[in-house]
Amino acid sequence: MKINLYSFKTDVVITIGERCLCWVDYYHGMLLIDVLTDSNSNSRLRYIPLTSKALKTDRVYKDGKPDPFRRLSVCDGGIIKLVCIITKKHPSPYPFTIATWTLVDIYQGRWEKDVNLTMGASEFFNL
Template identity: 35%
Template sequence: MDVRATGILRRGDDELVVAELITKGSDDDMPPNEAKLLLLRSGEWSLKRAPIIHRDDGGGKGAELSAWETDMVVPVGDRRLCWVDLHRGIMLCNPFDESPRLQYVSLPVEPPKSFDDGRRDSPATKRSVCAAVTTTGGGHADAREIILLLT
């Protein structure tokens, strides 16, 4: 398992999911608009294909996702995990769904030029994302209500 691409989400007192996002690898037949989720739910492991839904009009979607590299995974409320690639964007998913889907949102600001030199861990190229969520009257968050702060 890739530590940077694996997140844990707890819902209520007795539901827990461990999820790893797999966007590339030895599976050459994976379409560019799909990823895999390795999930541990209810004590059982499963591997699910998840379609990627683009939430913006950014160009080059296939190229962006073929080079995806997860920098961190952030839980958003008790229903979603947010995988972050500080060069490209975020992917949101409810890993408790039986047929999970990934919502891709590209970052609105171009990364510094030094991001292209391959030194992702250089202090000069750092970006950070903070996810917060607002809830409706029923206590549930919607993807439209997730607030992302990019620095």
């Protein structure tokens, strides 16, 4: 999949395992590079788009700061998670829904929604 690098905005840089460096745009996807691959290889830099459900909204904060309503992280075992706080009107603290996705296939760029980790504002505040 092609990406317009002019529209890609790095929100965070993370490491994946011992080999990969990843630039994340919370509204486009991830650019990964295997830092241990031969420098002559054509497949060093890869693009993985975010799940289409997370791409339904536009970037809210245009001041250069990362969006506080989205995070991507690497958990134990190299599992990549995307967390989105979805509101009807930004930057409203509620009502909101917290939705998470897991990158289940890094080679195909396939995300699955974590059904049991979706919660609404009332459920969150009653924890």
